[in-house]
Amino acid sequence: MSTETLDLEEQVVLLLAQVREELLNRLRYSSVSHDNNLYTQLSEHPEDDWVAYLREKAGPSYKELVDKLERLEAAQCQFDLGLFGFCSDCEEPIEDELLEHDVTTQRCKKCESLVKAREQ
Numbered sequence: 001m002s003t004e005t006l007d008l009e010e011q012v013v014l015l016l017a018q019v020r021e022e023l024l025n026r027l028r029y030s031s032v033s034h035d036n037n038l039y040t041q042l043s044e045h046p047e048d049d050w051v052a053y054l055r056e057k058a059g060p061s062y063k064e065l066v067d068k069l070e071r072l073e074a075a076q077c078q079f080d081l082g083l084f085g086f087c088s089d090c091e092e093p094i095e096d097e098l099l100e101h102d103v104t105t106q107r108c109k110k111c112e113s114l115v116k117a118r119e120q
């Protein structure tokens, strides 16, 4: 395993911890009592269940953070399976610069541009 791969894996672990902490803090100190209740319930849930739980219970203002958490969990899972850094569409290695920019990148440049073209 190259040092580069290790760095990215460390990044994922670090970002995961940050996003989870941010979610907890936002719920805990929210002025909405529903959010405060969620905070209490979330602390009793295993971290692996947070995404599914928050998708169901948390308001739309949390969507971005939950999406980020989900992408990071997927990246961590791919590390565990030895599949990290491969394009989800064509299975070719994703360009290093893309992964360095965003460690949760799921597609290589070529496939990403195809997806973008389709969306327009």
Ligand SMILES: [Zn+2]
Pocket: 087, 088, 089, 090, 091, 092, 107, 108, 109, 110, 111, 112
């Ligand atoms: Zn691809």
